[in-house]
Amino acid sequence: MEYEIVIGLEVHVQLNTLSKMFCGCSTKFGAEPNTQTCPVCLGLPGVLPVMNEEAIRLTVKTGLAFGCKVSNFCKFDRKNYYYPDLPKNYQISQYDKPLNVGGSVPIRIKGEKKAIKLTRIHLEEDAGKLVHNICGGSGVDLNRTGLPLMEIVSEPDIQSPDEAYAYLVSLKQGLKYLGVSDCNMEEGSLRCDANISIRPKGVLQLGTKTEIKNLNSFANVKKSLEYEAKRQEKALGGGERIIQETRLWDAVNNKTVSMRSKEEAHDYRYFPEPDLVPVVLDDEYFRKVAGEIPEMPDIRYERFIAEYKLSEYDAGVMTSDRDLADFFEETSKQGVDPKKVANWIMGDFLKEINTAKVGICDVKVKSPDLASLIKLIDEGTISGKIAKDVFAEMFVSGKKPETVIREKGLIQISDEKSIEGVIESVLKSNSKVVDDYKSGKKSAAGFMVGLIMKASKGKANPKLVNELLKKKLSGL
Amino acid sequence: MEICDKTIHEIKGMLAKKEILPSEIMKSALSRMEKTGKFASFIKTFPEEALKYAEEQDSAPLKGILSGIPVAIKDNMCIEGKETTCASHILRGFVAPYTATVVQRLLNEGAIVIGKTNMDEFAMGSSTETSFFGNTLNPWNKDMVPGGSSGGSATSVSLGEALGSLGSDTGGSIRQPASLCGLVGLKPTYGRVSRYGLVAFASSLDQIGPFAKDVEDAAILLKAISGYDAKDSTSVNAEVPDYPEEIKKGIKGLRIGVPGEYFLEGIDDEVGVCVRKAIKDLEHCGAEVKNISLPRTEYAVATYYIIATAEASSNLARYDGVHYGLREKAGNIIDLYKKTRSAGFGDEVKRRIILGTYVLSSGYYDAYYLKAQKVRTLIKEDFSKAFGEVDVIVTPTSPTTAWKIGEKTDDPLKMYLSDIYTISANLAGIPAVSLNCGFSAGLPVGLQLQAAHFNEAVLLRTAYAFEQMNDYHKKRAFSEK
Ligand SMILES: [Zn+2]
Numbered sequence: 001m002e003y004e005i006v007i008g009l010e011v012h013v014q015l016n017t018l019s020k021m022f023c024g025c026s027t028k029f030g031a032e033p034n035t036q037t038c039p040v041c042l043g044l045p046g047v048l049p050v051m052n053e054e055a056i057r058l059t060v061k062t063g064l065a066f067g068c069k070v071s072n073f074c075k076f077d078r079k080n081y082y083y084p085d086l087p088k089n090y091q092i093s094q095y096d097k098p099l100n101v102g103g104s105v106p107i108r109i110k111g112e113k114k115a116i117k118l119t120r121i122h123l124e125e126d127a128g129k130l131v132h133n134i135c136g137g138s139g140v141d142l143n144r145t146g147l148p149l150m151e152i153v154s155e156p157d158i159q160s161p162d163e164a165y166a167y168l169v170s171l172k173q174g175l176k177y178l179g180v181s182d183c184n185m186e187e188g189s190l191r192c193d194a195n196i197s198i199r200p201k202g203v204l205q206l207g208t209k210t211e212i213k214n215l216n217s218f219a220n221v222k223k224s225l226e227y228e229a230k231r232q233e234k235a236l237g238g239g240e241r242i243i244q245e246t247r248l249w250d251a252v253n254n255k256t257v258s259m260r261s262k263e264e265a266h267d268y269r270y271f272p273e274p275d276l277v278p279v280v281l282d283d284e285y286f287r288k289v290a291g292e293i294p295e296m297p298d299i300r301y302e303r304f305i306a307e308y309k310l311s312e313y314d315a316g317v318m319t320s321d322r323d324l325a326d327f328f329e330e331t332s333k334q335g336v337d338p339k340k341v342a343n344w345i346m347g348d349f350l351k352e353i354n355t356a357k358v359g360i361c362d363v364k365v366k367s368p369d370l371a372s373l374i375k376l377i378d379e380g381t382i383s384g385k386i387a388k389d390v391f392a393e394m395f396v397s398g399k400k401p402e403t404v405i406r407e408k409g410l411i412q413i414s415d416e417k418s419i420e421g422v423i424e425s426v427l428k429s430n431s432k433v434v435d436d437y438k439s440g441k442k443s444a445a446g447f448m449v450g451l452i453m454k455a456s457k458g459k460a461n462p463k464l465v466n467e468l469l470k471k472k473l474s475g476l
Numbered sequence: 477m478e479i480c481d482k483t484i485h486e487i488k489g490m491l492a493k494k495e496i497l498p499s500e501i502m503k504s505a506l507s508r509m510e511k512t513g514k515f516a517s518f519i520k521t522f523p524e525e526a527l528k529y530a531e532e533q534d535s536a537p538l539k540g541i542l543s544g545i546p547v548a549i550k551d552n553m554c555i556e557g558k559e560t561t562c563a564s565h566i567l568r569g570f571v572a573p574y575t576a577t578v579v580q581r582l583l584n585e586g587a588i589v590i591g592k593t594n595m596d597e598f599a600m601g602s603s604t605e606t607s608f609f610g611n612t613l614n615p616w617n618k619d620m621v622p623g624g625s626s627g628g629s630a631t632s633v634s635l636g637e638a639l640g641s642l643g644s645d646t647g648g649s650i651r652q653p654a655s656l657c658g659l660v661g662l663k664p665t666y667g668r669v670s671r672y673g674l675v676a677f678a679s680s681l682d683q684i685g686p687f688a689k690d691v692e693d694a695a696i697l698l699k700a701i702s703g704y705d706a707k708d709s710t711s712v713n714a715e716v717p718d719y720p721e722e723i724k725k726g727i728k729g730l731r732i733g734v735p736g737e738y739f740l741e742g743i744d745d746e747v748g749v750c751v752r753k754a755i756k757d758l759e760h761c762g763a764e765v766k767n768i769s770l771p772r773t774e775y776a777v778a779t780y781y782i783i784a785t786a787e788a789s790s791n792l793a794r795y796d797g798v799h800y801g802l803r804e805k806a807g808n809i810i811d812l813y814k815k816t817r818s819a820g821f822g823d824e825v826k827r828r829i830i831l832g833t834y835v836l837s838s839g840y841y842d843a844y845y846l847k848a849q850k851v852r853t854l855i856k857e858d859f860s861k862a863f864g865e866v867d868v869i870v871t872p873t874s875p876t877t878a879w880k881i882g883e884k885t886d887d888p889l890k891m892y893l894s895d896i897y898t899i900s901a902n903l904a905g906i907p908a909v910s911l912n913c914g915f916s917a918g919l920p921v922g923l924q925l926q927a928a929h930f931n932e933a934v935l936l937r938t939a940y941a942f943e944q945m946n947d948y949h950k951k952r953a954f955s956e957k
Contacts, residue, residue: 039574043794045567045675046554046576048708078790080836084809089793140798269836271845274679274787276709 001237003198005229006206007158008119009221011171013150013181014126014189015058020146021125022049022092027148029187033131033141041146043087048275055148056099056279057289058180059123062150063100065178065293068121070100070286074279076123080269085128085140095270098122105154105174106298107166111312116167117155124149144188150180156195156206161225168192168218173297177322185216196225197242198232207232208242212256214249224249228256300325308338317346323360327367334371336378344370348388352395364398365391373401381405382412386458414461419452419468422460426452427472437473445473479504480636481952484545484693485720487639491544498544498588501639502530505546505590509637512954515613517632519551519561521591529588540585542700547582548638550629551592552599552675553684555579562675563607564597566820567801576673577708578642578684578701585700590638593628597822598792599644599677601625602652602894605885606824613881615657615953616919620878623653626687630657633687634953640697641687646677647780648873648898650685651910655873655922658912658953660694660939661687663898665930666905667712670705676791678784679710681902690949691911691940695719698932714930722933723940728762730938733866737773738897744876750914750921751872754942758870761941766866770858773900775851777892780899782835782848789832795820827888852903859904863928868938871897873910873922897924907932911939912948920948 017027023040040047056074063070077095100121107114126147131139152171158164172183172190183190197209212228215221232242247256295303297319304315304325318328328345332338349370353363373394377387382405393404405411413419427434430451437444452465479487479501490496506523526546533544549555552562554572561567579589596606604627605611612627614620615634622631626643630653633641643650645663654661662685669684676682686697699720704713734755739748759765797803797816804815821829835844862869874894884891901908906926913923923942927935943949 042799044573044800045560045562045570045794046552046572046673047574048672048710050707050709080790080793082793082796082813084798087794087799089796090790267838269790269833269838269841271786271790271836271841274710275676 002201003229003233003236004201005160005225006156006197006199006209007161007164007225008156008195008209009154009158009164009167010193010195011152011154011168012191013152013175013183015055015148015150016179016181017052017054017058017148019052021052021055021123021148022146025146029184029189031143033139033143036143037145041087042142043145049092049273051276051279052148055123056281058178059099059121059150060281060286060289061178061293062152062175062180063103063121064286064290065174065296066100066103066105066118066121068100068103068118070281071097072281073097074099074281076273076276077270078273079124081266083127084138085130085142085145087128087142087145091125091127092273092276093124094122105167105171107163107170108298109163109166114163116163117157119153119155121150121152124151156197161222161229164194164225165218165222168221170298173320177294177297185218191215192221194221194225196228196232198229198236207236208244210242210244210256211246212249213246213259216251220249220251223254224256227254231256294322297322297325304328308332308342310338310342314339314342314346318342321360327360327363330367331370334368336371336374340374341370344374344391348391348395352392356395363395365394366398369394369400376401376405380412380414380461382410383458383462386410386412410459412461413456413459414464416464416468419456419460419464420472422452422456423465423469423472426455445469478508478636478956480508480546480639482639483689484542484639484696487545488541488543488696491538498530498533499527501544502527502546502588502590505637505639508635508954509590511956512615512635512637515615515618515631515635516610517593517612517628517635517637518548518591519563519594519607519609519628520559522558522589526588526590533586533588538586540700541696542582542640543586545587545639546590547587548591548593548629548632548641549579549589550595550626550641550643552595552644552677553579553642554673554675555589555592558592560592560675561608562598563595563609564795564820564822564825565608565802566795566816567675568608569802570800572673574673577670577705579673581701581703582642587640587700591632593626593632593641595628596625596649597825598675598788599625599646599649599682600788600824600828602648602891603879603881603884604628604653605881606822608822611881614878614919617878619880620919621656621881621883623656623874623878625649625653626661627653629687630654630659630661633657633689634659636952636954639689640693642684642697642701643687644674644677644682644684645898645902646681646683646784647902648895650687651873651898651908651922651924652895654687654910655912655924656878656920658915658920658948658951659687659689660691660909660911660949661685662694662698662909662932662935663901663907664698664702664932665712665907666902667710668714668907668930668932669701670703670708670711672705672707676787678787679791680787681780681784683902691723691936691943692720694909695723695936695940698936712930717933719933719936723936725937726762727758727938727941730763730868730934731866732758732763732765732938733768733862733869734765735768735770735773735862735869735871737770738871742875742893742896743872744916746916747872747874747876747921750916751870751923754913754923755870757942757945758938761945763868763938763941768862768865768869770862770869770900772851772855772858776855776900776903777896779848779851779855780895780903781831781892782844783852783903785828785832786836786845786848787832789829789836792821792825792829824888855900856904859900859906859926859928867927867931867934869926871924871926873897873924877916877919877921901926905929907935909935909939911942913942913946914948915951
């Protein structure tokens with residue numbers, strides 16, 4: 001039987017705020033355990049939460065950017081459950097009135113465009129972290145408690161592990177464009193749980209789903225979904241039933257393992273949080289926040305293809321990051337061929353960035369300087385090969401290309417007299433190669449070019465070298 | 477008359493004229509405390525520390541409107557460095573690392589905290605009999621309860637151990653003990669006084685307020701603790717009137733409403749007599765008395781016990797033995813929760829947690845919690861409508877005077893009904909005050925006044941006018957002779 005896969009993703013995103021959701025504690029990652037806490041986020045007796053307005057603004061911004069219906073009325077609820085890393089034993093979250101409902105995330109897969117529908121985007125506080133030590137005891141680190149989390153829930157609208165991967169990439173890209181989160185999976189600022197079920201093709205009713213947790217990379221999301229789809233297919237094919245359960249991804253053995261055999265019957269006893277007054281948002285507020293939304297990546301992608309005539313691949317890379325896209329556009333606007341700009345960015349620029357492990361906005365090379373460099377090649381002032389060295393120096397020091405060229409004396413020699421002089425002396429001191437050439441070994445000419453370039457320290461215009469050498473040899 | 481039997485405003489006058497020193501006031505209160513110890517107003521006192529502060533103030537200029545005044549704080553409000561137990565076993569050993577906004581405001585006005593007062597465990601009760609530390613006695617008759625849950629805060633003022641105190645009122649927990657102990661007890665409008673640092677019982681109902689010997693003292697204390705607090709998002713940024721000035725404006729032409737629903741069965745005969753006489757007195761002061769109706773009154777108790785217990789079940793979830801307070805030995809985390817909570821909570825608290833958990837559970841939420849919220853809205857509407865017709869609503873505070881210790885402890889429902897007249901004000905969020913309007917068999921009778929949101933001034937004005945015609949507030953429960 002042929003099956004089709006139904007996937008829904010729940011993504012938790014830590015918002016880029018300076019302070020926590022309901023108190024003034026810092027949100028910085030990596031501090032010593034329990035050093036970023038206060039009576040409020042510790043849930044001590046008598047404390048009260050106070051809303052972080054920035055967290056609301058960032059969630060509204062996300063909702064507006066993904067086309068959600070954003071609510072004028074923002075209310076919080078208590079989700080009651082016991083867990084040692086949850087100091088109040090309830091989590092302040094949003095239940096029946098999430099800030100954002102509906103909306104979609106655009107993806108592109110095999111050249112096809114698709115929009116993955118969203119159920120909701122709501123705001124909640126994060127819980128702490130249990131630290132288990134080898135001796136058997138457990139500690140609680142509450143630095144993370146109260147961090148503002150946005151939960152983005154997709155509809156079961158994703159039809160393959162590849163689509164799930166594309167969705168996550170697109171979502172992350174969008175969130176980073178919006179500047180609402182740094183989406184760093186290693187630091188836990190982006191976390192994903194996946195729901196997956198399969199059903200015979202053509203059947204409308206959904207199959208029994210399993211939930212996969214513990215996914216720490218997009219690649220693992222894809223791998224775990226591929227595994228789980230196969231596992232479910234095999235089970236159904238063998239006449240087994242799928243049980244609704246939570247499974248963990250074992251990245252070492254590349255498989256999902258059952259975490260709880262039966263879904264615990266949770267009764268969260270939601271009710272409106274009485275310690276927080278609802279926030280009423282007006283259209284003026286929405287207009288203001290909407291005005292802060294940048295051109296989103298998929299729109300920019302299409303524009304780059306239309307405006308700069310980039311290939312789909314190039315446009316994809318250029319829009320993968322907002323700063324990169326900005327850099328590309330700024331450079332291209334300075335009268336250089338966008339394709340050449342894209343090539344430089346995809347080549348030396350990204351290579352240096354990856355080696356140096358710096359962010360795009362920290363790069364010392366400014367867009368006018370890259371544009372100048374490309375112009376210097378176009379004008380023949382330097383060769384493409386020298387340009388690579390010049391760029392490497394620009395990347396380290398932030399100097400203008402003209403400065404690097406002047407300081408290192410790298411200007412291309414296009415003066416025929418000087419080149420002829422170099423050819424003359426090279427041929428003189430390499431008579432054996434000349435003899436080889438004369439005796440019919442034509443490849444010796446290529447070798448000679450190499451020697452001439454070397455003798456000129458790479459500065460000789462290669463085109464001229466070729467021409468003049470050819471002339472010289474034919475006269476021999 | 478001992479210094480500690482005087483009122484705050486009398487002592488303020490003496491301090492201003494340098495007829496008395498803060499340390500003398502403190503010594504008087506501390507000496508009284510020694511003589512009245514058996515009434516058990518306090519869970520913990522800080523005599524040396526308090527005296528030291530008082531002595532420091534002897535030579536310093538007056539700091540604020542409560543300079544040198546010894547005050548007592550209910551043990552559900554946090555003070556940095558002091559244990560806060562809520563009269564419970566489970567919170568024993570919890571030392572607060574911060575100070576409640578209300579306490580800070582008293583300190584800023586120069587008040588000196590002399591102790592944390594006894595109360596019903598987690599403020600759940602109407603008689604201060606559910607305290608883990610044992611019950612408090614009524615200052616007028618040691619066989620009787622002082623009322624609750626702020627029974628300790630009431631008796632401390634009534635006995636002269638403190639000149640003023642703070643209590644918390646979720647369903648009448650300030651007004652009812654004020655009534656049973658013959659004091660002025662005020663529950664301000666929800667949002668008038670910050671709750672930051674008050675250990676929550678039912679967040680949407682709790683409000684902190686003062687106990688005082690007379691209306692002027694209550695006005696001074698209210699002025700000190702009122703005002704917006706950025707740490708409490710339910711706190712309201714409204715102007716705070718100068719209450720001690722406001723009270724003297726008289727009540728000529730004020731419309732006073734008497735709701736028929738508050739004078740039906742269950743009310744003690746003598747209580748009824750005192751309250752009716754009080755209404756006559758107010759009429760003599762120039763107020764216009766009208767009969768009004770609050771038709772949803774009969775649903776208030778049921779509504780209250782659903783909302784209050786629902787919120788309490790959630791608020792009390794944090795007491796689990798993981799982060800502070802009591803921890804019972806257990807092999808795994810679930811057993812740790814179970815054993816700690818079983819050992820740490822008393823019967824009344826457990827009863828309410830279970831009730832609250834039940835009314836919020838899926839399948840029952842709509843039938844109980846949601847319905848209670850709807851009724852709450854209707855009760856609010858009753859009041860809004862009434863306050864379109866009258867300025868102040870007059871009722872008894874409690875259907876009876878103080879009852880015998882142990883009399884109602886086996887009958888929760890009977891105990892719950894003792895708050896029948898005070899609960900509606902919490903559901904509606906309106907201010908209400910109780911003051912002494914007479915005695916029955918040697919026990920004080922309370923008169924309750926209720927007003928529209930943020931209209932504490934009119935309540936205190938009315939109460940002050942009544943006081944001027946009577947001298948009940950001048951009688952003291954404890955005599956040193
Ligand atoms: Zn904090």
